[in-house]
Amino acid sequence: MAEFAASIIGIVSAGTKVALVLSQFSADVGSAGHEARMIGGEIRSFCSVLKTLGETIEQIETSPRYAHCSEMIKDMTEDSLQMFTEILNAVDKLKKMTQGREGKDGNFGLVERVQWAVLKKPKLLVLRAAIEAYKTNLTLMLSTLSTAEKATRRASNIDDAAAIAQDRQDRSLLHSLELDREATLIELAQAGRRYEDAKAPERVDVVLPSSPPAYNAVVPDIDREDTALLDSARDEIQAIRSSLPKTTVIDAEALEAKIVRHSRRISQC
Numbered sequence: 225m226a227e228f229a230a231s232i233i234g235i236v237s238a239g240t241k242v243a244l245v246l247s248q249f250s251a252d253v254g255s256a257g258h259e260a261r262m263i264g265g266e267i268r269s270f271c272s273v274l275k276t277l278g279e280t281i282e283q284i285e286t287s288p289r290y291a292h293c294s295e296m297i298k299d300m301t302e303d304s305l306q307m308f309t310e311i312l313n314a315v316d317k318l319k320k321m322t323q324g325r326e327g328k329d330g331n332f333g334l335v336e337r338v339q340w341a342v343l344k345k346p347k348l349l350v351l352r353a354a355i356e357a358y359k360t361n362l363t364l365m366l367s368t369l370s371t372a373e374k375a376t377r378r379a380s381n382i383d384d385a386a387a388i389a390q391d392r393q394d395r396s397l398l399h400s401l402e403l404d405r406e407a408t409l410i411e412l413a414q415a416g417r418r419y420e421d422a423k424a425p426e427r428v429d430v431v432l433p434s435s436p437p438a439y440n441a442v443v444p445d446i447d448r449e450d451t452a453l454l455d456s457a458r459d460e461i462q463a464i465r466s467s468l469p470k471t472t473v474i475d476a477e478a479l480e481a482k483i484v485r486h487s488r489r490i491s492q493c
Contacts, residue, residue: 228294228297229278231297231298231301232274232275232277232278232297233278234301234305234464235271235274235300235301235304235305236271236274236275236278237460238304238305238308238457238460238461238464239267239268239270239271239274239304239308240268240271241453241456241457241460242264242267242308242311242312242457242461243264243265243267243268243271244453244457245312245315245453245454245457246260246261246263246264246267246311246315247260247261247264248453249315249318249319250264252319259345259348259349259352260315260318262352263311263348263351263352263355266352266355266356266359267308267355269359270355270356270358270359270362273359273362273363273366274362276366277297277362277365277366280366280369293365296361296362296365299482300358301464303354303358303482304355304358305461305464305465307351307354307355308457308461309458309461310347310351311348311351312454312457312458312461314347314348315454316454346415346418346419346421346422347419347422349415349418349419350412350415350416350418350419352415353408353411353412353414353415353416354412354483356408356411356412357405357408357409357411357412357483358483359408360401360404360405360408361405361483363401363404364398364401364402364404364405367394367397367398367401368398370394371394371395371397371398374390374394375391375394409483409484412483
């Protein structure tokens with residue numbers, strides 16, 4: 225139980241910092257930060273659901289679904305920390321792309337636009353879709369637990385009209401969440417295919433051969449406070465990861481398969 229709670233606290237703490245980094249970045253670069261704003265919003269929503277899970281942890285411990293919930297949180301902790309790290313890496317590179325000679329004032333130069341479209345955006349969209357899929361899995365799990373608990377309390381009033389109406393509402397909500405979950409899995413699969421297409425040799429050849437200083441060099445005018453925030457988020461993620469088994473770089477197909485497996489198990493609850 226303590227390890228379970230610590231995992232939730234760790235993800236929420238790290239996710240909150242990553243979302244703050246994304247918010248600051250999107251504010252600094254204007255239109256170039258659209259995806260950063262979207263991903264930051266997904267992370268904040270994801271952390272909110274996790275907080276709810278932490279608040280109902282005692283209920284989950286006594287549930288027959290605890291083993292699956294514990295397994296999903298373990299996988300989600302490892303995957304989330306890896307996703308957060310990759311997001312921070314992308315933000316770091318995007319800062320340089322938008323603050324260099326060709327990317328000043330939050331706009332991409334020609335080379336940066338090609339690099340962003342081919343190399344960075346597809347991967348970020350996979351990460352965003354994965355975070356959303358995990359969130360819908362968690363929401364469905366929590367709603368299933370809540371519905372089961374309320375159904376148990378209403379068992380003695382099975383003929384009560386209000387209880388019957390509430391039961392119908394709960395079942396409708398679960399059905400809606402199941403549809404949302406299926407939609408996020410489809411989006412994750414599509415994002416994964418786009419990412420794999422972007423990695424194909426014929427697509428990578430589109431990138432211009434020489435990168436401008438804005439991409440590779442350390443840019444002196446990056447705000448030190450922003451850099452400190454990014455470094456702080458990295459340090460927190462590394463501290464949490466050091467206590468976990470060694471993880472590998474995220475593979476889009478493996479990540480999708482893992483989330484689908486958890487989704488199917490939730491559906492069987």
